[in-house]
Amino acid sequence: MSKNAIPGQIYRRLYLCYGPQRWWPGETDLEIIVGAILTQNTSWSNVVKAIGNLKKNRMLTIERLQKAPVRSLGRLIRSSGYYIVKAKRLKSFIDFLSTRYRGDIRALSRVPTGSLREQLLSVNGIGPETADSILLYVYNRPVFVVDAYTKRIFSRHRFFDPGATYDQVQRFFTDRLIRDARLFNEFHALIVKLGKEYCKKKPLCFLCPIVDMVPRYQGR
DNA sequence: GACCAGGCACATC
DNA sequence: GATGTGCATGGT
Numbered sequence: 687m688s689k690n691a692i693p694g695q696i697y698r699r700l701y702l703c704y705g706p707q708r709w710w711p712g713e714t715d716l717e718i719i720v721g722a723i724l725t726q727n728t729s730w731s732n733v734v735k736a737i738g739n740l741k742k743n744r745m746l747t748i749e750r751l752q753k754a755p756v757r758s759l760g761r762l763i764r765s766s767g768y769y770i771v772k773a774k775r776l777k778s779f780i781d782f783l784s785t786r787y788r789g790d791i792r793a794l795s796r797v798p799t800g801s802l803r804e805q806l807l808s809v810n811g812i813g814p815e816t817a818d819s820i821l822l823y824v825y826n827r828p829v830f831v832v833d834a835y836t837k838r839i840f841s842r843h844r845f846f847d848p849g850a851t852y853d854q855v856q857r858f859f860t861d862r863l864i865r866d867a868r869l870f871n872e873f874h875a876l877i878v879k880l881g882k883e884y885c886k887k888k889p890l891c892f893l894c895p896i897v898d899m900v901p902r903y904q905g906r
Numbered sequence: 907g908a909c910c911a912g913g914c915a916c917a918t919c
Numbered sequence: 920g921a922t923g924t925g926c927a928t929g930g931t
Contacts, residue, residue, distance in 0.1 A: 726913040732929055733912090767928040771914085813914050833912045849921095878912050886910070 692845075693862045696897055697869065700876040707875035710823035712737075715791045717746060722819040723775050723811060724766040736766040748789045752780045775811025782809045791824070799827045814852045822874070828867040830859045831874040835881025842885070843897055 711730075712718040717737065724733045739762040740746045745754060760773040780789075786805070787793040794802060799821060806817035814832070821827040832855045841848040846858055863869060884894040 722912090725911085727911065727926090728913085728928075729911040729930075731911090735929090765928060767911085768913090768926045769928080771926050775914085811914065815913065819912080831912085835912070874912085881912080 690862045693859055694864075697863070697873045697876070699897075700880060701872060704876055704879050706872060707879060709871060709875040710819070712823075714746075715824045716748065718824050719779065719791070719820055720746065720776060722816050722823070723779065724763060724772055726768070726772070726816065728767045732765045732767060736763040739763065739765070748780055748783065748791075751776060752784060752789075771811070778810040779812065795825055799825075799829065802827075803829070814856075818856075822867060822870055826867045828865045828870055830856050830863070830870045832856050832859075833874070833878065835885055836874070836877050839877065839881055839885050839894055839897060843894075 710718045710721065712721050720740065721733055721737060724736050737746070743762060745751060745759070745762060751759070754777075756770065756773045756777065759776065760769040763769050763772055763776075766772060782805075783789050783791065783794075797805070802825070803817055803821060806812050806820060807814065812820075818829045818831045821829040822831055832852050837848070837850070837855055840846060840855070840858070841850065846855060850858075859873075863873075880894055880897070
């Protein structure tokens, strides 16, 4: 088996084991984007409460979010942690959307992927993972999302160095997989599923059994 | 009480 | 370019 085929093999094993994850967990484009920002370095269960609060208070619209003061928005999303920072980040995105696209989330679907990624990255509070999550899960672009679990699991299995950059890790996968949004969608979700089960920071991710069934990638 | 969670911006060297 | 730090809640 070609070593380049290993990521695909791992994907298939994960899919067979866990089944489709049907991400992103969110009903609307706006909810996905809000969730992507709120889940930064935060467990999803804490984000669920915050989004629930936003919905309960009918705040999950572009207009309401735009009008809301940072402080009161912060109170609603308190459970997601870093709530002042995140309230500002939500408003940064809304400002971007309003200024450049008249508040129309779907208008972004006409923008080419590279340009859209650059624009998202220019928004304060949107880094590579958040931008790529939006590109993949809202706009269905074939962009591989790299998160902490991805780095941790695959570096511990020596697929790449723990110090690898976001772009390097992303390239590792995109160079070895068919460029397909549905594949990238499920793969990232399955990695998170696996990570939650086996790969906490400590104790040192005793090697995830499913990934370990696949021969190690030895070269570089 | 310590550790961890689906990051990011900013300061400093 | 690499490294360190602040941001903060809620579950285990």
